Amino acid sequence: MEAAELEIFKIIASSGDSRGAAFAALGLARKQDFVGAKEKLKEAKEKSLAAHEVQTHLITKETQGDKTEVSLLMVHxxxxxxxxxLARDLIEEMVGMLEEIYQKK
Structure with a gap:
């Protein structure tokens, strides 16, 4: 496996971990565990940042002339x-909304 493919797989794995943590946060918020939900959202952001850092690295390499092949794997x-x-951003808003609703009860 080439180095570029490994980086692409890092984007996929970190993105999946981010999405999973975000949905776990939503589940915790539905159970009114807002402390736990916020911890999971923090984890989701960290995983997303890890994926974004790899993407930025690939973009930087491309601007320096080292092109990454646009493959189906990269598109994926x-x-x-x-x-x-997008899921993380929406779930963050939903957690906030649930917290507001439960605080008013």
Missing amino acids: AQDHLMSSM
């Missing part, structure tokens, strides 16, 4: 990263 990785970031 980018899809995972963007969908996990």
